[in-house]
Amino acid sequence: MHINVLDPGASPLDYYGFELRRLREAAGLTQRQLGEVINYTGSLVGQIETARKVPTLEFSQRVDAALGSDGLLSRLVELVLRSQLPAWFRHTAEQEARATEICTFQLHMVHGLLQTEAYARTVLGVLSQDDLDDRTAVRLARQRIFEKEEPPVFWAVLSEAALYQEIGGREVMREQLARLLSFEGNGWINVQVLPFSAGEHTGLQGSFNLYRFEGDSPIVYTEGYGGSGHPTADRATVKKCSLRYDHLRAAALSIRDSAELIRRVMEERYGEQGDTGGDPVA
Structure with missing residues (x-):
C-alpha cells in the first residue's frame, strides 16, 4: 500500500501526522488497531496521519493515553488548531490566547468564544459547507482559554438584536441562550445585554473587541466584509474604543437583569411551547 510520507516541517498539521504515525508504529499497531483502542475508525487515524483531517483535543488525549506519549499530541493539537484559522485571524487568535482581559461588543450575534457547537456550525456554514466539521472544531478550540489556570476576564455586551436574530x-437558539445563562455567577465571564430601549449608542458603527495584556499595550480588533480583520494598537484608536465600550457597559442592563431578559426571550421566543405557526406563546 502506498504510504504518504509527510514533511514534518511543512506545517503543524503535517508535524502532528508525522508524530502520530511514529508513535503508532513504535507501539506496533496498525491504523485499524489503534482506532479500535481509542474508539475511532482506522480510516480517521489514517486521514489524520496524512494531514487530510484535523485532529481534535479528545482524539489527541485518547491517543496519548493509549500510547503513553506523555501528552505530546494534546500539546501539539493546540498549534494545529490555531494554524487552521484564517491567515488574517491567526495573529489576533494569539493575542486572544494571551490576553488578561477581553471586552467585546456584538451587534447581531453571539461572540465566537461563547458559541455552542450548533450555533458556531450554522454561522460558519452560511456560505460554504466545505470542511465544516474541522472549521467548527477550530472555532470551539479557542474557548479553551477559559480552562487555563488563570483565564482572562471576559466582558461581553450583546445588542438585544443578537437574542432575536434566529441563527x-x-x-x-434555545441552546445558545441557555449557554449564556450558564455563565451566571461565573465571575470570569460576564454577559450584559444592551436593550433596544437604550436607543442610539456608541456601538452603532459595528462590533469590536478590546484585548488587554499584562505589560503590553492593548489592542482593538474590528472585522469587516471580504474576509479580513483589522487589529490595531494605535493609542488614539484604543482610547476612543475604550471610551465607547465604557459607555456601552453603562447603557447595558446589569448582569442580573441581562440574565432575566435572556431567560425571558429563551422561554417566550424559543420555548418548546408555541402555536402551529411557530410564533411564541406569551
Whole structure:
C-alpha cells in the first residue's frame, strides 16, 4: 500500500501526522488497531496521519493515553488548531490566547468564544459547507482559554438584536441562550445585554473587541466584509474604543437583569411551547 510520507516541517498539521504515525508504529499497531483502542475508525487515524483531517483535543488525549506519549499530541493539537484559522485571524487568535482581559461588543450575534457547537456550525456554514466539521472544531478550540489556570476576564455586551436574530432555528437558539445563562455567577465571564430601549449608542458603527495584556499595550480588533480583520494598537484608536465600550457597559442592563431578559426571550421566543405557526406563546 502506498504510504504518504509527510514533511514534518511543512506545517503543524503535517508535524502532528508525522508524530502520530511514529508513535503508532513504535507501539506496533496498525491504523485499524489503534482506532479500535481509542474508539475511532482506522480510516480517521489514517486521514489524520496524512494531514487530510484535523485532529481534535479528545482524539489527541485518547491517543496519548493509549500510547503513553506523555501528552505530546494534546500539546501539539493546540498549534494545529490555531494554524487552521484564517491567515488574517491567526495573529489576533494569539493575542486572544494571551490576553488578561477581553471586552467585546456584538451587534447581531453571539461572540465566537461563547458559541455552542450548533450555533458556531450554522454561522460558519452560511456560505460554504466545505470542511465544516474541522472549521467548527477550530472555532470551539479557542474557548479553551477559559480552562487555563488563570483565564482572562471576559466582558461581553450583546445588542438585544443578537437574542432575536434566529441563527440555526429555535432549538439552536434555545441552546445558545441557555449557554449564556450558564455563565451566571461565573465571575470570569460576564454577559450584559444592551436593550433596544437604550436607543442610539456608541456601538452603532459595528462590533469590536478590546484585548488587554499584562505589560503590553492593548489592542482593538474590528472585522469587516471580504474576509479580513483589522487589529490595531494605535493609542488614539484604543482610547476612543475604550471610551465607547465604557459607555456601552453603562447603557447595558446589569448582569442580573441581562440574565432575566435572556431567560425571558429563551422561554417566550424559543420555548418548546408555541402555536402551529411557530410564533411564541406569551
